[in-house]
Amino acid sequence: MEIVDILVSMAAATLRVAAPLVLAALAGLFSERAGIVNIALEGKMLGAAFAAASVAAVTGSVWLALGAGIVVAIALSMLHGFASITYAGNQMVSGMSINVIALGLTAVLAHAWFKQGGRTPLLNDSSRFGPIELPYAAVIRPIPGLGPIYADVIGGHNLLVYLTFAIVPLVAFVIANTRFGLRLRAVGQNPGAVDTAGISVARLRYQALLVTGLLTGVSGTYLSIAHGAGFQQDMTAGKGFLALAALIFGKWRPWPAVWACLLFAFTDALQIRMQGVALPGVGVVPTQAIQALPYVLTVLLLAGFVGKAVAPRAIGVPYLKEKR
Amino acid sequence: MNSSAARLPRWVDWGLLPALNLAAALFVSGLVVLAVGQNPLTAMALLVEGAVGSSEGIGYTLYYTTSFIFTGLAVAIAFHAGLFNIGGEGQAYLGGLGVTLVCLALDDWPWFAVIPLAVFGAAAFGAAWAAVPAWLQAHRGSHVVITTIMFNFIAAALITWLLVNVLIKPGQQSPETRHFAEHVWLPTAQSMFASIGLVMPRTPLNLSFLWALLCAAFLWVFLWRTRWGYAVRAVGHNEAAAVYAGIDPARVIVMTMMISGALAGFVALNDVLGVQHRLVLNFVGGAGFVGIAVALMGRNHPGGICVAALLFGALYQGGAELAFEMPALTRDMVVAIQGLVILFCGALERLFRGPLERRFAPHATAA
Numbered sequence: 001m002e003i004v005d006i007l008v009s010m011a012a013a014t015l016r017v018a019a020p021l022v023l024a025a026l027a028g029l030f031s032e033r034a035g036i037v038n039i040a041l042e043g044k045m046l047g048a049a050f051a052a053a054s055v056a057a058v059t060g061s062v063w064l065a066l067g068a069g070i071v072v073a074i075a076l077s078m079l080h081g082f083a084s085i086t087y088a089g090n091q092m093v094s095g096m097s098i099n100v101i102a103l104g105l106t107a108v109l110a111h112a113w114f115k116q117g118g119r120t121p122l123l124n125d126s127s128r129f130g131p132i133e134l135p136y137a138a139v140i141r142p143i144p145g146l147g148p149i150y151a152d153v154i155g156g157h158n159l160l161v162y163l164t165f166a167i168v169p170l171v172a173f174v175i176a177n178t179r180f181g182l183r184l185r186a187v188g189q190n191p192g193a194v195d196t197a198g199i200s201v202a203r204l205r206y207q208a209l210l211v212t213g214l215l216t217g218v219s220g221t222y223l224s225i226a227h228g229a230g231f232q233q234d235m236t237a238g239k240g241f242l243a244l245a246a247l248i249f250g251k252w253r254p255w256p257a258v259w260a261c262l263l264f265a266f267t268d269a270l271q272i273r274m275q276g277v278a279l280p281g282v283g284v285v286p287t288q289a290i291q292a293l294p295y296v297l298t299v300l301l302l303a304g305f306v307g308k309a310v311a312p313r314a315i316g317v318p319y320l321k322e323k324r
Numbered sequence: 325m326n327s328s329a330a331r332l333p334r335w336v337d338w339g340l341l342p343a344l345n346l347a348a349a350l351f352v353s354g355l356v357v358l359a360v361g362q363n364p365l366t367a368m369a370l371l372v373e374g375a376v377g378s379s380e381g382i383g384y385t386l387y388y389t390t391s392f393i394f395t396g397l398a399v400a401i402a403f404h405a406g407l408f409n410i411g412g413e414g415q416a417y418l419g420g421l422g423v424t425l426v427c428l429a430l431d432d433w434p435w436f437a438v439i440p441l442a443v444f445g446a447a448a449f450g451a452a453w454a455a456v457p458a459w460l461q462a463h464r465g466s467h468v469v470i471t472t473i474m475f476n477f478i479a480a481a482l483i484t485w486l487l488v489n490v491l492i493k494p495g496q497q498s499p500e501t502r503h504f505a506e507h508v509w510l511p512t513a514q515s516m517f518a519s520i521g522l523v524m525p526r527t528p529l530n531l532s533f534l535w536a537l538l539c540a541a542f543l544w545v546f547l548w549r550t551r552w553g554y555a556v557r558a559v560g561h562n563e564a565a566a567v568y569a570g571i572d573p574a575r576v577i578v579m580t581m582m583i584s585g586a587l588a589g590f591v592a593l594n595d596v597l598g599v600q601h602r603l604v605l606n607f608v609g610g611a612g613f614v615g616i617a618v619a620l621m622g623r624n625h626p627g628g629i630c631v632a633a634l635l636f637g638a639l640y641q642g643g644a645e646l647a648f649e650m651p652a653l654t655r656d657m658v659v660a661i662q663g664l665v666i667l668f669c670g671a672l673e674r675l676f677r678g679p680l681e682r683r684f685a686p687h688a689t690a691a
Contacts, residue, residue, distance in 0.1 A: 037469070039410075039469065039470075039473065079667075082672075083667065083671035083672050084671065087671070087672055087673075087674045087675060088674065089670065089671035089672055089673060089674065090408070090670060090671060092408050092410075092469050093408070093616070093620065093666060093670035093671045094667065094670070094671030094672075096410065096613075096616060096666055097663050097664070097666035097667035097670065097671050098663070098667075099663070100613060100617075100659060100660075100662055100663030100666060101660055101663030101664060101667065102663075103656070103659055103660075103663070104656045104657065104658070104659030104660030104661070104662065104663055105356065105656075105660045105663075107654060107656035107659070108356065108360065108653065108654055108656045108657050108660055109356075109359075109360065111652075111653075111654045111656070112360035112361070112652050112653065112654075113360070118654065118656075233656075238477060241473055241474075241477070244470070244473075245470075245474065248470065286485050286489065288481040288482070288484050288485035288488075289481070289485070291477075291481050292477065292478045292481035292482070295474040295475075295477045295478050295481075296474075296478060298470075298474055299457075299460070299466070299471050299474050299475070299478075302460065302464075302466035302467065302470060302471060303460045303464045303466050304464050304465075304466075311467070316467075
């Protein structure tokens with residue numbers, strides 16, 4: 001294959017793999033900046049993936065499916081809030097419980113409803129978000145250099161990929177420049193001060209989790225009816241944690257987190273390319289080493305060996321009004 | 325983890341509250357069973373029958389219990405120091421590597437030399453895998469929850485690479501090591517009972533069950549009868565006060581996590597040395613995560629953990645039988661129950677505690 005073709009296909013693959021990570025990382029951003037640790041991204045995505053695939057299989061409508069994915073992810077997010085805000089429970093324990101509940105329930109329901117060994121029926125193209133051909137792509141594609149970039153890197157993705165990258169600047173703007181964003185950041189740093197200003201900490205944190213649910217809902221839907229063609233057991237396979245790692249790697253800021261997602265997605269595309277390929281001077285790099293790379297990088301970053309990631313100060317601490 | 329535990333009468337705190345939490349989890353699970361068109365009471369009866377209705381069922385139940393005691397204790401000791409160790413899965417996996425390296429290298433030695441070394445190998449590798457996140461938490465402030473999650477993934481990649489490229493038995497396709505020599509296998513319950521003249525069916529239950537009970541006893545002595553255990557609990561309750569008492573929290577964090585990792589590593593004694601007799605992919609199979617539910621339900625007390633582990637052992641074994649008898653349900657139902665138990669016993673602990681405190685200790689809860 002020509003080098004240009006390889007680069008084009010890798011760039012396209014990177015965008016496709018990055019999209020759900022970006023959505024999930026931004027979802028985590030909202031809750032973590034509001035002071036709620038979110039190790040439950042994985043479970044919320046998985047729940048959404050199953051709901052979307054089920055509804056798509058039954059109704060054939062991608063929009064109803066997207067709606068179902070979002071509703072389920074928001075419901076799980078509200079459960080997270082109920083346990084960790086209203087009942088001031090440990091946020092990580094409730095997050096873990098959501099992951100485990102989602103893992104078990106999706107498998108049980110998929111098996112019971114569709115009787116295909118824990119999968120949902122394979123979706124045909126009309127009940128999925130299919131690739132979108134940009135205008136004149138067929139005409140422009142043969143042009144060397146720019147053509148393939150226009151037709152196959154920028155174009156040719158499904159709608160949710162474009163939606164994802166359109167959301168990024170919006171999120172960055174909301175966090176940095178709006179009243180909601182300012183309050184969100186404040187409640188993650190110093191909820192006491194927010195409370196003193198007469199703003200409800202609980203309400204803000206619930207709002208943050210609502211956005212988390214919305215974005216993880218789209219992310220999960222992407223996995224099962226845009227990237228894939230149906231639900232499989234445990235189909236998130238750690239992507240929620242990878243997104244969390246990207247969020248931390250991006251130091252809890254929107255654009256750096258998105259770049260981290262792109263980097264992690266690129267290592268994924270690279271790993272598929274590099275299987276069995278010997279590099280000069282290094283030899284064959286084991287695929288497992290590349291798979292583990294994002295996690296190793298995140299640990300190194302958290303340890304302060306590669307820059308320093310400082311979490312929102314009040315993260316993980318339930319806010320109790322009376323206990324001051 | 326909670327400072328209000330002392331207010332309630334002991335039987336409420338240790339009996340009624342966990343029972344209510346479990347009942348809530350089972351009630352929601354029952355609704356799920358209804359939702360898939362099955363009778364929850366029949367399902368429950370099948371589950372109990374499968375778990376304890378035959379000596380074979382009991383053997384399997386206790387085999388699962390063994391692993392869950394180890395991981396439950398691992399999560400609990402970390403909780404006592406105020407740490408949430410989600411890395412039991414990876415630590416157990418590394419423990420398997422420790423056992424395997426000892427056995428592959430030395431299994432021409434007599435069993436009384438190899439088995440203690442294998443126990444040490446499991447503990448050392450599990451502890452080492454927990455020590456890195458612990459050190460980073462203690463000295464660099466990296467959150468142990470996030471780093472242990474990352475270490476689970478790194479462990480999975482590492483062992484897959486080792487099994488595929490290094491430790492694989494030459495001339496075979498599946499990524500497994502060779503079997504260890506038979507004389508270093510842990511004796512099964514069947515063979516142990518046979519030696520005193522009792523007939524037991526063949527189950528994976530093995531000697532490590534007794535080791536799990538011993539570990540629970542050791543952990544109780546450690547936590548409540550030694551100065552180290554006192555230091556662990558002091559750091560968990562109030563780190564600043566612990567510093568004033570002359571305790572170095574950094575040392576305590578590293579020590580606690582290493583003990584936690586070692587306990588998780590012992591899962592390998594049950595599964596690798598007791599059942600598989602070789603290293604296989606994913607032998608831990610989620611036991612590390614079950615430990616979270618077990619520790620929360622057992623209120624982080626070794627005695628409570630043994631009871632909770634038995635309950636989860638029964639759920640896992642009964643769930644397998646249930647899936648067989650009631651094909652509409654799969655064994656994943658047990659995973660959902662496990663998640664609900666974590667929710668009700670851990671995250672929503674205050675849901676029932678509040679009303680119970682008003683009922684049983686009305687004067688202590690004015691706040």
